[in-house]
Amino acid sequence: MRLLGGTARYAAILAYVSFALFPLFWLVKISFTPGPLLYSEGIRLWPSTATLANYHFVLLESHFPYFFANSVLVSVSTALAVTVLAGGAGYALSRFTFRLKSAIAFLLLLTQMFPVVMLIPPIYRLMTPLGLTNSLFGLIVVYTAFNVPFATFLMQSFFDGIPVQLEEAAMIDGCTRFGALRRIILPLTLPSMAATLGFVFTAAWSELLFALMLINAEQKMTFPVGLLTFVSKFAVEWGQMMAATVLALIPACIFFALVQRYLVRGLTAGAVKG
Numbered sequence: 450m451r452l453l454g455g456t457a458r459y460a461a462i463l464a465y466v467s468f469a470l471f472p473l474f475w476l477v478k479i480s481f482t483p484g485p486l487l488y489s490e491g492i493r494l495w496p497s498t499a500t501l502a503n504y505h506f507v508l509l510e511s512h513f514p515y516f517f518a519n520s521v522l523v524s525v526s527t528a529l530a531v532t533v534l535a536g537g538a539g540y541a542l543s544r545f546t547f548r549l550k551s552a553i554a555f556l557l558l559l560t561q562m563f564p565v566v567m568l569i570p571p572i573y574r575l576m577t578p579l580g581l582t583n584s585l586f587g588l589i590v591v592y593t594a595f596n597v598p599f600a601t602f603l604m605q606s607f608f609d610g611i612p613v614q615l616e617e618a619a620m621i622d623g624c625t626r627f628g629a630l631r632r633i634i635l636p637l638t639l640p641s642m643a644a645t646l647g648f649v650f651t652a653a654w655s656e657l658l659f660a661l662m663l664i665n666a667e668q669k670m671t672f673p674v675g676l677l678t679f680v681s682k683f684a685v686e687w688g689q690m691m692a693a694t695v696l697a698l699i700p701a702c703i704f705f706a707l708v709q710r711y712l713v714r715g716l717t718a719g720a721v722k723g
Contacts, residue, residue, distance in 0.1 A: 480691040503692035516675030527592040528650040539604025557598040583665050592653045607641035643708040672697045
């Protein structure tokens with residue numbers, strides 16, 4: 450009976466994993482399929498003739514390298530800026546009591562309640578006189594502003610999970626507040642920062658709406674907007690679009706492979722106090 454239960458459990462896990470990964474497999478399959486075979490062969494698990502032509506076009510004949518580099522620059526810069534700012538704000542909300550603390554927390558929460566579409570026109574009018582439209586720096590500023598509130602609450606929960614007595618003991622031994630933060634708290638929050646970094650990186654990497662509205666020059670487009678260049682007036686280059694998507698998955702996979710050791714610990718760090 451125990452063997453039957455274990456077999457059923459593993460079968461259910463296998464079915465779930467297969468269901469989750471099938472779209473990714475189909476993505477890869479289409480990227481290797483020649484254009485004429487997409488419609489002529491119908492639905493099959495693998496094309497009768499595979500080709501690297503789509504990858505050749507994307508890497509050597511399109512502007513995808515620009516889109517790729519722009520996305521890496523914007524996503525990494527946003528993730529680092531948000532993690533630093535949210536870390537400081539989260540620490541302040543967790544450790545200090547000051548006037549208007551509740552009001553500030555409420556305002557941060559309020560920023561998450563507005564639909565993004567409603568905020569695009571005022572943001573565009575605000576950024577145009579400052580010369581921040583059609584600029585990767587302007588895009589980083591917007592992404593940072595919109596990710597800091599949620600990341601702040603995330604970091605606050607992580608700091609709340611670290612006993613304040615650790616800092617007090619360090620300060621009794623002669624450390625300053627900053628010294629206790631650097632030597633005691635910062636090492637303990639590295640997994641939490643990795644979780645925040647991963648969340649923000651993913652959000653910036655896949656964001657479309659702001660990048661579509663604020664960037665016009667093709668050389669400054671990010672990857673999600675750049676995919677639209679494979680859609681013409683009369684056709685959609687599915688093979689090339691899927692090849693570009695597969696290539697764009699590589700940085701995200703590498704990033705999470707590097708931080709996965711800290712990611713699970715970071716996501717659960719603030720779940721239990723004490």
